[in-house]
Amino acid sequence: MKITTVLFDLDGTLLPMDMDVFIKTYFGELAKYLAPRGYEPQRLIATVWSGTKSMLLNDGTCTNEQRFWDSFAAEFGEDSRCEAENLEKFYKNEFNLVKDICGYNAGAAETVKLAKSLGLDVVLATSPIFPAVATNARVRWTGLEPSDFSYISTYENSHYCKPNPKYYTELLDKLGLVPEECIMVGNDTSDDMPAAALGMKLFFLTDTLINKGNIDLSPYPHGSFGELQKFIRESV
Secondary structure, eight states, rough: OOOOOOEEOOOOTTBOHHHHHHHHHHHHHHHHGGGGGGGHOOOOOHHHHHHHHHHHTTTTSSSSHHHHHHHHHHOGGGGGGGHHHHHHHHHTGGGGGGGSSSSSOOOHHHHHHHHHHHHHHHEEEOOOOOHHHHHHHHHHHHTGGGGSSSSEOTTTTTTTOTTTTHHHHHHHHHTTTTTTGEEEEEHHHHHHHHHHHOOOOEEOOOOBBBOOTTOOTTTSOOEHHHHHHHHHHOOO
16 A cells, blocks of 8 residues: 555654653753742652653543643642643743753654655654643754644644554544554654554664564664665655
């Protein structure tokens, strides 16, 4: 079946990073930003983690955005929901300080643009635990623009997260895609393997590979951006 769409993961794929360093730096900036509003750093970070877990366990009855803020309000009270507006300001400004600890690979933007030049649709299939404003910021750190993608999964428009297979089925249904027409590009075997189970072609970017289960990658195309570009050309 002819390939029509390439779905790209973001963190660790288009945007190289050490996830532990990223989280530590991100939480540090977030705690610093909200401290003047009376949020004790450790309690705040624990609550954000709890909200993230609630999104990862989302059963689809509400968006990830609602799931997160329900969890946040359960800890800090209903009035704390107003912090969503403050966090939008944070993601537009202070969050960009986190860019300095992320890597950069020109091959990321080159590959996305190559796929588009071949007439393929490109989708940003990042696990939707961030709001659009934060995801868009991280897209720009790669040298791309949000407009380079026909669709970006965020916590506002999603009801599941990776590695739940329903994240992928929701995305396919929403975009009217046939799995066999898609290539999923990722770097985390746990998060991205469910796409293959649904019938998508799967390419693992090995520059920043996360393979906690030591899964044998030989059945799957894998390699650097150079190998990925060759794979995309051969799939059209």
